[in-house]
Amino acid sequence: GQASVDAEVFTALCDMEYLVHMEKDLVESLDQYIQQEEDKLNKIKTFQSRIKEVSQMAMEEPSTHLHHPVNAYLLVKRYTRDWPLLEALVQEDTAEDFLYNLTKVKESFPSDEDYMGAGKALVRLQDTYDLSTQNIAKGMMGREIAAANRPELGYTKSPELSSEDCFELGRLAYIDQDYYHCALWMEESMARFQPDPTSDLTKDTILDYLAYASYQQNNIERAYQATKELLRINPEHTRAINNMKFFEKEMEKSQNLVAPPKDED
Amino acid sequence: GQASVDAEVFTALCDMEYLVHMEKDLVESLDQYIQQEEDKLNKIKTFQSRIKEVSQMAMEEPSTHLHHPVNAYLLVKRYTRDWPLLEALVQEDTAEDFLYNLTKVKESFPSDEDYMGAGKALVRLQDTYDLSTQNIAKGMMGREIAAANRPELGYTKSPELSSEDCFELGRLAYIDQDYYHCALWMEESMARFQPDPTSDLTKDTILDYLAYASYQQNNIERAYQATKELLRINPEHTRAINNMKFFEKEMEKSQNLVAPPKDED
Numbered sequence: 001g002q003a004s005v006d007a008e009v010f011t012a013l014c015d016m017e018y019l020v021h022m023e024k025d026l027v028e029s030l031d032q033y034i035q036q037e038e039d040k041l042n043k044i045k046t047f048q049s050r051i052k053e054v055s056q057m058a059m060e061e062p063s064t065h066l067h068h069p070v071n072a073y074l075l076v077k078r079y080t081r082d083w084p085l086l087e088a089l090v091q092e093d094t095a096e097d098f099l100y101n102l103t104k105v106k107e108s109f110p111s112d113e114d115y116m117g118a119g120k121a122l123v124r125l126q127d128t129y130d131l132s133t134q135n136i137a138k139g140m141m142g143r144e145i146a147a148a149n150r151p152e153l154g155y156t157k158s159p160e161l162s163s164e165d166c167f168e169l170g171r172l173a174y175i176d177q178d179y180y181h182c183a184l185w186m187e188e189s190m191a192r193f194q195p196d197p198t199s200d201l202t203k204d205t206i207l208d209y210l211a212y213a214s215y216q217q218n219n220i221e222r223a224y225q226a227t228k229e230l231l232r233i234n235p236e237h238t239r240a241i242n243n244m245k246f247f248e249k250e251m252e253k254s255q256n257l258v259a260p261p262k263d264e265d
Numbered sequence: 266g267q268a269s270v271d272a273e274v275f276t277a278l279c280d281m282e283y284l285v286h287m288e289k290d291l292v293e294s295l296d297q298y299i300q301q302e303e304d305k306l307n308k309i310k311t312f313q314s315r316i317k318e319v320s321q322m323a324m325e326e327p328s329t330h331l332h333h334p335v336n337a338y339l340l341v342k343r344y345t346r347d348w349p350l351l352e353a354l355v356q357e358d359t360a361e362d363f364l365y366n367l368t369k370v371k372e373s374f375p376s377d378e379d380y381m382g383a384g385k386a387l388v389r390l391q392d393t394y395d396l397s398t399q400n401i402a403k404g405m406m407g408r409e410i411a412a413a414n415r416p417e418l419g420y421t422k423s424p425e426l427s428s429e430d431c432f433e434l435g436r437l438a439y440i441d442q443d444y445y446h447c448a449l450w451m452e453e454s455m456a457r458f459q460p461d462p463t464s465d466l467t468k469d470t471i472l473d474y475l476a477y478a479s480y481q482q483n484n485i486e487r488a489y490q491a492t493k494e495l496l497r498i499n500p501e502h503t504r505a506i507n508n509m510k511f512f513e514k515e516m517e518k519s520q521n522l523v524a525p526p527k528d529e530d
Contacts, residue, residue: 019340020327023320026348030313033355037306041299046463048295054424055288062285069390070401070423073383075284077433080380083291085463087367090298095355102352115345118338125334136335158335159319168342197304198311198350 022105033098040094047086051078119172123181133184137161137192163192164199167206174209179216186210204234208261211243220250287370298363305359312351316343384437388446398449402426402457428457429464432471439474444481451475469499473526476508485515 054074058065065071110118126133131141139158161169170185189206207230215223224247230240239261319339323330330336375383391401404423426434435450454471472495479487489512495505504526 016331016337016340017327019344020320020323020331023316023340023343024324027313027317027320030309030316030351034306034310034313037309041302041306043463044295044302045299046461048292048299051288051295052292055285055292057422057424058285059289062282064421066281066285068421068423069383069387070404070426071421072281073387073434074424074426074430075281075288076375076380076383077430078288079284079374080377081433083367083374086295087364090360090363099352099355102348109344109348110341112345115341118334118341122334122338139335141333141335156329156333156336157322158333159322159339161335161339165339165342168346169338196311198308 029098029101036094040092044089116172119169123173133188137166137188163189164201166192167201179213182213183217204230212260223247294363294366301359305357309354381437384434388438398453402431402453428454429466432466444478448478448482469495477525488512
């Protein structure tokens with residue numbers, strides 16, 4: 001019932017408050033690292049543009065350039081002064097403090113099991129409160145949760161979920177063979193997809209899971225459409241090519257021979 | 266005479282042309298390093314702004330924040346996914362190729378002796394062609410040199426000298442006990458001084474050399490003025506305080522008891 005779900009989600013609330021404060025300190029340490037790294041990079045770029053300018057001038061006609069004693073002096077000066085300074089600057093370790101601060105607290109980090117637990121609890125709550133995937137992903141479930149659950153705490157915001165957050169929730173459902181929620185979250189992941197340089201997630205990976213989960217839900221039409229879209233993006237995807245043939249036949253007769261996506265975990 | 270000066274400056278012209286080409290390759294390698302480092306830093310900043318936003322939201326009221334299951338899930342996800350990814354990203358070594366390319370060619374670098382030789386040759390040529398320090402520093406000696414020396418090569422440009430370049434030429438003269446050229450180049454270094462984050466050179470260091478070289482040239486008035494300026498910038502400079510007392514007396518009677526600046530080389 002509601003109380004037990006609640007208990008499971010919030011078991012380690014004390015620990016989690018600790019994690020919030022710990023993260024604040026980590027963010028401050030990260031800020032300092034970024035500042036130091038930017039200062040270092042700006043110094044390096046000052047050296048670079050100075051050296052580059054005269055190096056390009058020299059390359060136009062090296063022997064003429066070097067007959068000018070100022071140029072000869074400056075060339076030797078760059079090799080005996082600037083390049084060694086630049087080398088020392090590049091070797092400067094700006095990450096030491098941040099990595100030390102991170103390592104120091106690492107044993108307090110939640111485990112992969114904690115992560116799976118929190119994700120599955122969230123997917124279960126979705127049913128308990130009958131919330132749509134879209135509204136959860138938009139950060140709009142706070143009011144319902146608060147009203148039904150802890151009205152004394154009032155309305156709590158949550159940030160919007162990224163495509164990658166939704167994909168992860170879908171993948172947790174997939175590991176649980178919960179293809180119903182897997183398909184819902186993969187649809188939401190597709191809807192929220194946008195290029196992100198910090199994530200390796202690609203549309204074809206999402207579509208691969210979506211197709212398989214839809215197929216397991218006997219939604220052959222959606223499995224077919226998702227696979228078609230996958231092949232449009234990545235025409236070389238061998239398993240999708242084979243699945244596609246199968247779905248095409250399956251659209252007429254009913255069979256159960258599709259290979260699932262390989263999960264790396 | 267002119268021919269022998271010429272021979273000395275241009276002895277290793279072949280080697281120096283090689284140095285010009287080698288520097289072009291080093292600049293390219295440095296460009297690649299800077300590009301990789303910027304990409305890495307941009308990824309880290311994307312992580313940072315994402316984590317910081319939700320971390321600040323959480324810190325407003327941690328327990329209320331965590332009663333929202335999406336927030337609890339995202340917190341655990343940051344600790345099990347984002348922070349480890351960020352750690353790996355910070356640890357990424359972008360400098361390896363550049364430092365390898367630099368080390369590979371380091372034994373071809375000119376020595377400190379080559380550097381002193383090139384600097385002293387330049388200072389000597391200044392007398393040979395009767396060139397003003399200002400014109401050399403402005404990159405305006407090419408025409409004179411070319412006309413007098415190698416007219417077939419035509420007019421060769423040189424870049425403007427920085428305050429630090431001029432200081433270095435002055436310091437080479439100082440090491441040679443050539444206080445006449447030392448004072449000239451220190452004056453030029455002062456005239457060209459501007460704050461530079463890549464250089465440790467300060468005005469009081471230049472003024473210290475300038476005062477001592479002027480004193481050695483029996484220009485007590487200039488030594489007194491330079492030391493006064495030095496003490497305006499750095500009133501705690503012990504040796505300058507003592508020299509100042511001396512110069513004040515010396516402006517009346519003539520003595521020879523000033524301590525020279527300590528040269529670190």
